[in-house]
Amino acid sequence: MSGREFFTARTVAEALAGFRPARRTPVQTVPLAAALHRVPAAEVLAPAPLPGFTRSTVDGFAVRAADTYGASEGLPSYLDLLGAVRMGSAPEVSVSPGGCVAMPTGGVLPAGADAVVMVEFTAETMPGTIEVTRPVAPGGGLVRADEDVPAGAALVPAGRPLRASDLGLLAAAGVTDVGVHARPRVVIVSTGDEVVPPDTAELVVGQVRDATASALAALVTDAGGEPRVAGIVPDDPGALETTLRAVLPTADLVVVSAGSSVGARDETAAAVAALGTVWCHGLAIKPGKPTLLADCGGVPVVGLPGNPLSALVVFRLVGVPLVWRLAGCAVPPPEPSTRAVLSRDLASAAGRLDVVQVQLREGVAEPVFGPSALLSVLTRADGYVVVPEPATGLDAGVEVEVVLYR
Amino acid sequence: MSGREFFTARTVAEALAGFRPARRTPVQTVPLAAALHRVPAAEVLAPAPLPGFTRSTVDGFAVRAADTYGASEGLPSYLDLLGAVRMGSAPEVSVSPGGCVAMPTGGVLPAGADAVVMVEFTAETMPGTIEVTRPVAPGGGLVRADEDVPAGAALVPAGRPLRASDLGLLAAAGVTDVGVHARPRVVIVSTGDEVVPPDTAELVVGQVRDATASALAALVTDAGGEPRVAGIVPDDPGALETTLRAVLPTADLVVVSAGSSVGARDETAAAVAALGTVWCHGLAIKPGKPTLLADCGGVPVVGLPGNPLSALVVFRLVGVPLVWRLAGCAVPPPEPSTRAVLSRDLASAAGRLDVVQVQLREGVAEPVFGPSALLSVLTRADGYVVVPEPATGLDAGVEVEVVLYR
Numbered sequence: 001m002s003g004r005e006f007f008t009a010r011t012v013a014e015a016l017a018g019f020r021p022a023r024r025t026p027v028q029t030v031p032l033a034a035a036l037h038r039v040p041a042a043e044v045l046a047p048a049p050l051p052g053f054t055r056s057t058v059d060g061f062a063v064r065a066a067d068t069y070g071a072s073e074g075l076p077s078y079l080d081l082l083g084a085v086r087m088g089s090a091p092e093v094s095v096s097p098g099g100c101v102a103m104p105t106g107g108v109l110p111a112g113a114d115a116v117v118m119v120e121f122t123a124e125t126m127p128g129t130i131e132v133t134r135p136v137a138p139g140g141g142l143v144r145a146d147e148d149v150p151a152g153a154a155l156v157p158a159g160r161p162l163r164a165s166d167l168g169l170l171a172a173a174g175v176t177d178v179g180v181h182a183r184p185r186v187v188i189v190s191t192g193d194e195v196v197p198p199d200t201a202e203l204v205v206g207q208v209r210d211a212t213a214s215a216l217a218a219l220v221t222d223a224g225g226e227p228r229v230a231g232i233v234p235d236d237p238g239a240l241e242t243t244l245r246a247v248l249p250t251a252d253l254v255v256v257s258a259g260s261s262v263g264a265r266d267e268t269a270a271a272v273a274a275l276g277t278v279w280c281h282g283l284a285i286k287p288g289k290p291t292l293l294a295d296c297g298g299v300p301v302v303g304l305p306g307n308p309l310s311a312l313v314v315f316r317l318v319g320v321p322l323v324w325r326l327a328g329c330a331v332p333p334p335e336p337s338t339r340a341v342l343s344r345d346l347a348s349a350a351g352r353l354d355v356v357q358v359q360l361r362e363g364v365a366e367p368v369f370g371p372s373a374l375l376s377v378l379t380r381a382d383g384y385v386v387v388p389e390p391a392t393g394l395d396a397g398v399e400v401e402v403v404l405y406r
Numbered sequence: 407m408s409g410r411e412f413f414t415a416r417t418v419a420e421a422l423a424g425f426r427p428a429r430r431t432p433v434q435t436v437p438l439a440a441a442l443h444r445v446p447a448a449e450v451l452a453p454a455p456l457p458g459f460t461r462s463t464v465d466g467f468a469v470r471a472a473d474t475y476g477a478s479e480g481l482p483s484y485l486d487l488l489g490a491v492r493m494g495s496a497p498e499v500s501v502s503p504g505g506c507v508a509m510p511t512g513g514v515l516p517a518g519a520d521a522v523v524m525v526e527f528t529a530e531t532m533p534g535t536i537e538v539t540r541p542v543a544p545g546g547g548l549v550r551a552d553e554d555v556p557a558g559a560a561l562v563p564a565g566r567p568l569r570a571s572d573l574g575l576l577a578a579a580g581v582t583d584v585g586v587h588a589r590p591r592v593v594i595v596s597t598g599d600e601v602v603p604p605d606t607a608e609l610v611v612g613q614v615r616d617a618t619a620s621a622l623a624a625l626v627t628d629a630g631g632e633p634r635v636a637g638i639v640p641d642d643p644g645a646l647e648t649t650l651r652a653v654l655p656t657a658d659l660v661v662v663s664a665g666s667s668v669g670a671r672d673e674t675a676a677a678v679a680a681l682g683t684v685w686c687h688g689l690a691i692k693p694g695k696p697t698l699l700a701d702c703g704g705v706p707v708v709g710l711p712g713n714p715l716s717a718l719v720v721f722r723l724v725g726v727p728l729v730w731r732l733a734g735c736a737v738p739p740p741e742p743s744t745r746a747v748l749s750r751d752l753a754s755a756a757g758r759l760d761v762v763q764v765q766l767r768e769g770v771a772e773p774v775f776g777p778s779a780l781l782s783v784l785t786r787a788d789g790y791v792v793v794p795e796p797a798t799g800l801d802a803g804v805e806v807e808v809v810l811y812r
Contacts, residue, residue, distance in 0.1 A: 168621030215574030
């Protein structure tokens with residue numbers, strides 16, 4: 001139990017700004033149906049204009065706008081009905097002066113016309129004659145052939161995870177395969193002589209099942225990564241070093257949930273240091289102080305505290321942005337949050353980030369306290385409040401931002 | 407082009423409160439690794455207490471608390487070091503009066519001890535003798551055997567999608583399979599003579615590729631459903647009725663993205679009415695008015711407007727909660743959102759819900775206007791602002807809640 005617990009301690013802000021691996025996953029082509037939340041490696045350009053033809057946005061009649069000027073309820077314009085446009089095909093008639101063509105929403109504007117009058121402002125008073133009671137300007141009631149997206153313009157940007165509507169626009173443009181960054185392969189290594197697999201039926205006194213690996217895998221999945229649970233390594237620096245050496249070549253990120261004792265933490269640091277460069281050992285965060293960030297031959301390694309609660313708090317704040325970054329996304333998508341009134345004072349230390357679990361009750365955020373050894377503190381919470389690094393605490397009654405779990 | 411466009415129009419609030427199918431998907435057992443965001447059908451109870459033994463939360467020494475009373479820097483207590491607890495196994499020594507045992511964080515409290523003194527308040531001044539400089543109360547430095555979760559208590563509730571931390575707690579309890587509702591099977595039917603599959607290389611003038619189905623499938627996936635794109639049906643009530651009849655037996659929810667003309671919308675309503683009960687045709691929402699909600703033999707059917715933008719706006723508000731509900735989740739998980747200042751006045755009609763796409767620029771929400779025929783209005787937006795039903799508009803400068811796309 002040495003007191004030399006930390007090599008270099010950093011703030012969370014320093015870690016987010018400074019520990020930014022250059023590594024990116026390779027680019028692969030995936031079909032649209034598998035592209036949701038994936039990160040395009042380059043912007044995708046429109047091969048042709050959209051919608052591709054001048055298109056009616058209303059049900060009504062294609063006209064020459066000039067033929068409707070001055071039309072009113074009292075003095076309508078009368079136009080000859082020359083035919084009708086059918087959905088999905090080119091018009092078979094054109095609009096000559098004094099004429100009009102019936103148009104469904106989404107139909108192709110016939111030659112000669114420059115506007116569509118809404119059906120609400122028309123009446124077929126005599127068969128074959130349409131009465132127009134309101135004028136329409138050129139361009140009224142339609143969208144231009146390139147008004148949605150011009151040819152060559154970006155359909156979706158690079159580096160931002162694809163959203164549902166992006167997939168719609170890509171489909172509209174006929175882009176059915178997209179080049180995206182591969183899901184980062186995140187290898188999760190658990191350590192600890194006391195840790196046994198979750199499917200262990202009967203425990204010996206002193207053993208605990210591995211809670212952290214399952215929860216970390218879920219956070220990795222939500223961040224677009226591909227988790228691989230690599231099993232449990234005993235508290236032995238040689239064994240950990242051997243495991244790390246084996247998994248590093250197949251990983252884009254390695255996460256070690258360290259043993260919880262000081263000795264185990266020192267051993268993790270020693271094993272990692274033997275394989276690369278420790279960027280920091282110790283983060284100014286509560287809970288989660290004994291966090292390690294390292295680079296092992298281009299693969300980032302995150303060493304997490306032994307308590308599942310602390311490990312998950314740190315991984316959300318520091319690990320999740322790393323997973324997105326490895327896939328080419330600099331700004332992770334937003335998490336749900338809400339505003340609430342803090343029910344009681346929260347003390348903190350200046351320079352340290354405090355993450356406080358809270359329950360929400362009718363707009364009030366009530367801190368859930370308890371040792372960070374208790375995972376139920378986390379599962380009972382609706383979200384968390386951050387006491388930022390410069391603050392020495394938060395006062396009861398202030399409005400706080402609660403990041404919500406989902 | 408009949409004017410009889412709507413059977414029964416409703417507000418969105420009425421639809422959310424009143425259109426609540428009783429249908430639930432069956433329960434299936436899935437392994438933990440596949441259970442993220444799935445909805446447990448019943449609460450899962452702890453088969454045994456957690457952590458299962460009295461456990462140290464600090465590195466230090468197990469003691470009888472009484473032996474430390476009155477200890478101070480000036481007048482320490484001196485205790486005999488009787489041995490050490492190893493991680494993951496039962497203690498081999500017990501603590502007798504005047505004695506102590508070295509403890510790692512997470513170790514089992516030895517018999518005879520009732521507290522753990524942190525190593526920071528101790529020193530081994532002579533080999534075999536530990537000096538304690540601060541008193542500890544009984545129960546200090548440890549968690550009880552059932553302090554995380556007592557036996558028989560709920561590990562996770564029914565009806566709330568499982569979160570990362572829930573999976574951790576289930577793993578800790580040795581629960582590696584969970585009974586959850588099956589993913590709702592959502593069949594997506596596109597209609598329209600002008601609509602062709604996204605992989606159509608060359609379009610005839612007047613044709614458009616199906617944008618809506620791909621985007622809807624993505625929203626369904628995000629809501630925990632299993633989308634199935636059933637293809638494109640021409641604007642023909644007989645054809646749509648035949649398709650609906652074929653897909654209903656294999657669906658928990660059917661979504662029809664209707665043709666965009668009034669005629670096509672009427673045909674959708676007629677086909678659905680032939681197979682079940684139309685609950686509403688017409689929603690007081692902009693965009694998205696021509697929305698249809700129906701029940702066809704216990705399977706809810708949502709008829710969406712023909713414009714992709716309108717269809718996606720409505721499906722987010724009305725369809726996504728339905729998908730969650732079918733899986734047994736009454737309150738869908740929160741969406742990301744942020745507060746911003748509205749850049750300009752927004753007009754609306756009382757009784758109608760307006761959904762306005764916005765871009766965010768340094769805390770300002772700038773509406774993205776444009777015909778709802780343009781899908782790019784949606785892809786250029788960062789999120790949307792709702793003008794609620796009772797309001798006649800929102801004033802420039804007010805703070806609004808922006809629901810963010812992700």
